Amino acid sequence: MHPVRFKDLDVVVQAAPGACLLDVCLDHDIEMEAACGGFAACNTCRVRVEQDGLSAKEDIEGPFLDRPDQRLGCQAFIQGPCVLSLDPGET
Numbered sequence: 001m002h003p004v005r006f007k008d009l010d011v012v013v014q015a016a017p018g019a020c021l022l023d024v025c026l027d028h029d030i031e032m033e034a035a036c037g038g039f040a041a042c043n044t045c046r047v048r049v050e051q052d053g054l055s056a057k058e059d060i061e062g063p064f065l066d067r068p069d070q071r072l073g074c075q076a077f078i079q080g081p082c083v084l085s086l087d088p089g090e091t
């Protein structure tokens with residue numbers, strides 16, 4: 001298990017290696033919007049990454065991100081300890 005810290009909520013949860021970040025949030029009652037249902041077709045699941053223990057960024061995410069430190073929660077998989085913010089940050 002890897003610690004995933006949601007900095008803006010001051011919450012740390014433990015996530016299994018390979019778990020989808022969106023699923024980690026759903027499993028721990030952390031409110032992550034997923035308007036498209038997790039199909040990389042919106043940007044409501046964006047997070048800002050401060051410590052990157054996530055899988056490599058997918059090309060499909062590009063059009064939905066407006067900062068290099070953002071990821072789509074539905075396309076990011078836990079690979080190590082992470083520090084994230086649900087607030088995707090100013091553009």
Ligand code: FES
Pocket residue numbers: 033034035036037038039040041042043044045072073074075
């Ligand atoms: Fe729509 Fe992730 S839930 S892109």
